[in-house]
Amino acid sequence: MEAYFDNAATTAVNPKVKELMFKLMDLDFGNPSSLHMKGVDAEKYIKEATKRIAKELKCSEKEIVFTSGGTESNNLAIIGSALARRRYGKHIITTAIEHASVSATTEFLSKEGFEITYIGTDNKGYIDLEALKNALREDTIIVSTMYVNNEIGTIQPVEEIGKIIKAFNKDIYYHIDAVQAFGKMKISPNNCKADLISISGHKIHGPKGSGALYIRDKLLIRPIIYGGGQQHLMRSGTENVPGIAGMGLAAELIYKDNEKKMDYVKSLKDSFIERVSKIENVYNNSGDAPHIASVSFVGIRSEVMLHALEERKIYVSAGSACSSNKPHVSNVLKAMKLDKEKLESTLRFSFSDTNTMEQVDYAIDVINELVPKLRRYVRK
């Protein structure tokens, strides 16, 4: 049996999405900027995708800009706002548990003269709201937090965060990195008072290289990519029509019966956690997101466990997939102040509605077999 439990890293493309994209490469391959029919046809697909995404975010169509993915959306949101707002202040607030596409971007800005405050978390991985209140200043221009943490699946209190920020000063931009939340729960910019929301296509059974940024109407931000002025000047470059259309369809499909789907995904996750936690010295660090389980197998280095599972065709991540090619200790787990032995032994299992309970059963059997074997061999 094969069990792909790395759906927070990326997902398999939905066959219907694949079909639509193939058509766009095969027949309707036009450039949306072209004046002839081929261009007009291609543009229709982008309008359709915009409509689909806007519907799920309950926003207007002109508030959507398509990008190359979550990373670019985060870069555009943060750098674009910082450039547009630097006259009003140079203070940016973010958290210690952000994805690299946010933390590396703020690091870049700190070298460009901006001042960054990093808010910590409690030992369960939730952002410290008191610390946030204390960090807000007259010259704060942006607050950026994630919605669902990619490593442990905590759902951050974005509505409260939004309230806190706007109560202090309604001109501060609130950016939410919702890459792991989109497609898993209802997201509404109004409820959380967000000005900017990043989402990605390949985490919801859409294609890689597709993403979008919600930009509140009339919000002032500067583009970071210049050229032909596509997408209302906000993101130049010929639109990735198959990617955009694929992402739009993927969003529509995943939000169909979404609650039922996520109940199912959560049942897989809960069942997995319940059974895996029965093993001695195995600890659950997971938050409430339906699809992410974070588990520490104390006494087994996470990479060793990962490769042992891989030999049995069970695919998971050690910490965050994007950072596994440079061994480093996860920021998130560090912010939670996990002890060293848990830090080194944490794996992420992330589920999707394409997984089955049989796969979970299989994984539990394999884990029960592997753990005692691997625990025998430790460095002495």
Place this chain on the structure above:
Amino acid sequence: MDYKVFLIKYAEIGTKGKNRYVFEEVMCKRMRSRLRPLGRFEVRREYGRIFVEAFSDYDYDEVINVLQTVFGVVGICPVKVIEDTTFDNFAEEVVDYVDNEYTDKNFTFKVHARRNDKTYPKNSMEINCDIGAAIIEKFPDMKVDVHKPEVVINIEVRNVAYVYSKIIPGPGGLPVGTNGKGMVLLSGGIDSPVAAYMIAKRGVEIEAVYFHAPPYTSERAKQKVCDLARLVSQYAGPIKLHIVNFTDVQLAIYDNCPHDELTIIMKRVMYKMAQDLALQNDCQCIITGESIGQVSSQTSQSLCVIDRACDKVPVFRPCIGLDKQEIIDISQKIDTYETSILPYEDCCTTFVAKHPVTRPKLENIEKSEKALEGKIEELYETAMNTIEVVYCK
């Protein structure tokens, strides 16, 4: 300037007496196979020299780069070919050559002519004098110095004439395949590819062995070793890489031997396996990247104990006296450094004691190894019988 012909200089081969032609032919063959993907080239030996001639368009830098990976080549000289050897035209073309080739015409030089065509109206001395005069006449700032010239303008007159003065250095060494074959232990680190390169440079064909220990080492770590072998093969020619699944043997050592001796005992088993593979594949030596004192298993005492695991073939350690930085310098030169430092998990550290022995004694190690008797033989056999072979080129 567009060159169609390159003269290949080689040094040591010239001293090989009657075997010289064997060495030359091996080198030519290697050049032919390396040049094949770059265009239509002829590599030929004539009058005791080797020429590369292009019969199609090619990228100059690409060709030089490739020729610089062929061991035995000491220098590559881009040659200007002059078809019309009537002296006046000929002198003019040489002056042109100097004009194009050097921006500042204020150096000392001499002309060194050879005349294969003895019917040519001028002899070598006369060509030297007359061409030299023609050059000075055109570029009055240039001076002849026959003892210590800055530039030697070489001229060879045959049915056509060849002119060259620049020598692009080659890698030196001896053509691969003229000195038997060796089995290198590739680890994925910086040192072992350098060791393979250095031995290949002396004409030794290379095979390699990698000890894979899943799940303690990852698929990517294995891929990295294949990539390193491929990089070394640019110099050493195609490399047959033997991938041994070492996990069970390693676990048996862990279960039965004192932990501070794990690395030494593990290395001794690896050497034995490498020796078996060497003998099966007609290799006359084992090659490793060890350098004295670099880590605990490379102290003089450790090396002595590890070395005794091999009784049938010698272990060559070309990096033995090099500092880490010197090894890094070579790995950067041969382009393996960037790949070597890729940080894929190497969980073999699980099997490295926190305080390993640094002055092991052979009799103690052999005593510890007694605990493996009856337990390791079958695992050893299985490992040797389930080797995966990858051809890297």
